[in-house]
Amino acid sequence: MKLDVFTHVFPRRFFDRMLEVAGELGDMGKRVRGLTTLYDLDRRFRVMDEFGDDYRQVLSLASPPIESYASPSQAVELARLANEGMAELVEKHRDRFPAFVAALPMNDVEAALRELERAAGELGARGVQLFTNVRGRPLDEPEFFPVFEALAERDLAIWLHPARGAGSSDYASEPKSRFEIWWTLGWPYETSAAMARLVFSRVFDRLPGLKVITHHMGGLVPYLEGRVAYGWDVLGERTTDEDYFALRASLEKRPFDYFKQNFYADTALFGARAATVCGLDFFGEDRVLFASDCPFDPEGGSLYPRLTIGILDGLEISDDARAKIYHRNAERLLKLEP
Amino acid sequence: MKLDVFTHVFPRRFFDRMLEVAGELGDMGKRVRGLTTLYDLDRRFRVMDEFGDDYRQVLSLASPPIESYASPSQAVELARLANEGMAELVEKHRDRFPAFVAALPMNDVEAALRELERAAGELGARGVQLFTNVRGRPLDEPEFFPVFEALAERDLAIWLHPARGAGSSDYASEPKSRFEIWWTLGWPYETSAAMARLVFSRVFDRLPGLKVITHHMGGLVPYLEGRVAYGWDVLGERTTDEDYFALRASLEKRPFDYFKQNFYADTALFGARAATVCGLDFFGEDRVLFASDCPFDPEGGSLYPRLTIGILDGLEISDDARAKIYHRNAERLLKLEP
Known part of the structure; x- marks a missing residue:
């Protein structure tokens, strides 16, 4: 079995309402509208069939984050439509889509908590997708902590997806980005x-059981392993206006160890073989999960699964390790029967 | 021979004047003042001696960029002091420091061009260090093009060093960065x-011979190889307010090929073995150069050379490839006799 844990979809009713609410969706809209496999189920099945009967997808909503284009009340409505739509896809096509992870209206935390209850309870969501910032606000702001708390309590993993920042913080790939x-x-x-x-906001010290799956193999962390290790060992030596020495002393482990031990990562590296080896070396075979980011590729869905499967099949690892990456780690996190 | 091509120094007279001009230098000053091996030659020699007689360093000025704390006229004076100081170190200790690369006062481009002439002509600089932005302004702004032109004409390579951005562009790790x-x-x-x-500003199309050595093994590019390749193949599909399709069509090669063929990279990855393999796979044995970033490490200079040499010695590559990485590629770029 090959369980592709990070793939994206627009359930039809959600998609229609999203376009009503958001209009053209700006830059991201241009991209997602062209990708018919996001909302056309027949085309999607045709793509999936290329990879055989044992290829399955865990569904999450396609980006951009709902709250980036919707008001709080619209976001609640859209999150409900999204989760109901994904639940229906799982219900009808469980052989193809064994699970989905919920979308939350993060611009209204109380509503997000209610939708989490409903999606995980009534609709059977097996995790949630969070974006790396909420309208430019970092996830470690205290307002969002109840969401992490609820997820840890329910033992639901987070699918951590990047989102364009807002130019005002570390989440700052905006606003004048070129090319x-x-x-x-x-x-x-x-x-x-x-x-x-x-x-560094000590979310893992407070919620040691929290599970976070980082899209695209940890972002940059495995490649920057040396900086993450030795660079953050001297946290505070480059800062004059805050006491990071005290922070460092208060952490329960070496900063590096959190990155190594408290995150999972997926293989959505778009055909980068050496990077896959590097990421797997960093996270280890128990924390890496197969994912392709389908259907976001220049062919409309089949290129990245094909490249990713080619890389994983060719890795010089044990069959046991390969089975963990292809499905067993995911089954554990998603609480699916093997 | 092991030629460590990216190491940093503060020549003594430069250092004293820098502190007069810049005061405490803010966050970066805290770090560099504590690193005595940056300006205390005896301590530096003691560190270097750990790695044997065949270990040598190419000198460049330590960060931050001069223009980040000095006015244009101060920057000219400081760049002159820096280059004279480094030339003197090379002159006196050629067995340890076979070459230096010049610092330029980039907040005055005319003066930078004059200092480049002087440093490369009279002082014997074998390259220049440029930072990734000039007070937050990207290097591809037309104002800076004459510098690239002069470097291509003289066949002098660029040592490309990162610098903190200014929160207003893609160079945006500022201003509210935490941790x-x-x-x-x-x-x-x-x-x-x-x-x-x-x-994408087509600097390599206009100056195909330009040589750029990227510090820290290309930054992120090798790990993000898949995004760089397939992601930029569809440049324009995520943008509504500029015509990147036309830009893409005008490029002389596939975007990916520039990253692969027009850059060099150094091994300053601070002990990250798997990342070194990944970076070497991307750039190839003819474009990777040994460097440690000495003396910027938690031990004050010996840790990163030791870790880096350990990794390079252990790589499963031919002796010929290892010799290229340790010194032959650098000798070619620096025009040093083997």
Whole structure:
């Protein structure tokens, strides 16, 4: 079995309402409208069939984050439509889509908590997708902590997806980005910045059981392993206006160890073989999950699964390790029967 | 021979004048003042001696960029002091420091061109260090093009060093960075953003012979190889307010090929073995140069050379490839006798 844990979809009723609410969706809208496999189920099945009967997808909503284009009340409505639509796809096509992860209206935290209850309870969501910032606000702001708390309590993993920042913080691939640097380089940067924020705001010290799956193999962290290790060992030596020495002393472990031990990562590296080896070396075979980011590729859905499967099949690892990456780690996190 | 091509120094007279001009230098000053091996030659020699007689360093000025704390006229004076000081170190200790690369006062381009002439002509600089932004302004702004032109004409390579951005562009690890994310993740991001700017502003189409050595193994590019390749193949599909399709059509090669063929990279990855393999896979044995970033490490200079040499010695590559990385590629770029 090959369980592609990070793939994206627009359930039809959600899609129609999204376009009503958001109009053209700006830059991201241009991209998602052209990708018919996001909302046309027949085309999607045709893509999936290329990879055989044992290829399955965990569904999450396609970006951009709902709250980036919708008011709080619209976001609640859209999140409900999204989760109901994904639940229906799972219900009808469980052989193809064994699970979905919920979308939350993060611009209204109380409503997000209610939708989480409903999606995980009534609709059977097996995790949630969070974006790396909420309208430019970092995830470690205290307002969002109840969401992490609820997820830890329910033992639901987070699918951490990058989102364009707002130019005012570490989530800053905006606003004057040229040449789509905000996407190619910015998104993985946002992902790793969000990881760091969670670590240094001590979210894992407070919620040691919290599970976070980082899209695109940890963003940049495995490649920057040396900086993450030795660079953050001297946290505070580059800062004059805050006491990071005290923060460092208060952490329960070495900063590096959080990045290594408190995150999962997926293989959505778009055909980068050496990077996959590097990421797997960093996170280890128990924390890496197969994902392709389908259908976001220049062919409309089949290129990235094909490249990713080619890389994973060719890795010099044990069959046991390969089975963990292809499905067993995911089954554990999603609480699916093997 | 092991030629460590990216190491940093503060020549003594430069250092004293820098502190007069800049005072405490803010966050970065805290770090550099504590690193005595930057300006105390005896301590530096003691560190270097650990790695044997065949270990040598190419000198460049330590960060921050001069123009970040000095007025244009002060920057000219400081660049002159820096280059004279480094030339003197090379002159007196050629067995340890076979070459230096010049510092330029980039907040006055005319003066930078004059100082380049002087440093490369009279003082014997074998390259220049440029930072990834000039007070937050990207390197591909037309004002800076004459510098690239002069470097291409003289066949002098650029040592491309990251610098903290200014919150207003892709060089945006500022201003509200927390937890020193601007350093750990931000610097490699800035490096790759600068590479992308140079590529898409067609600097390499106009100056095909330009040589750029990216510090820290290309920043993020090798790890993000898949995004750089397939992501930028569809440049324009995520943008509504500029015509990047026309830009893409006007480029002389596939965007990916510039990243692969027009850059060099150094091994300053601070002990990250898997990342070194990944970076070497991307750039190839003819474009990777040994460097440690000495003396910027938690031990004050010996840790990163030791870790880096350990990794390079252990790589499963031919002796010929290892010799290229340790010194032959550098000798070619620096025009040193083997």
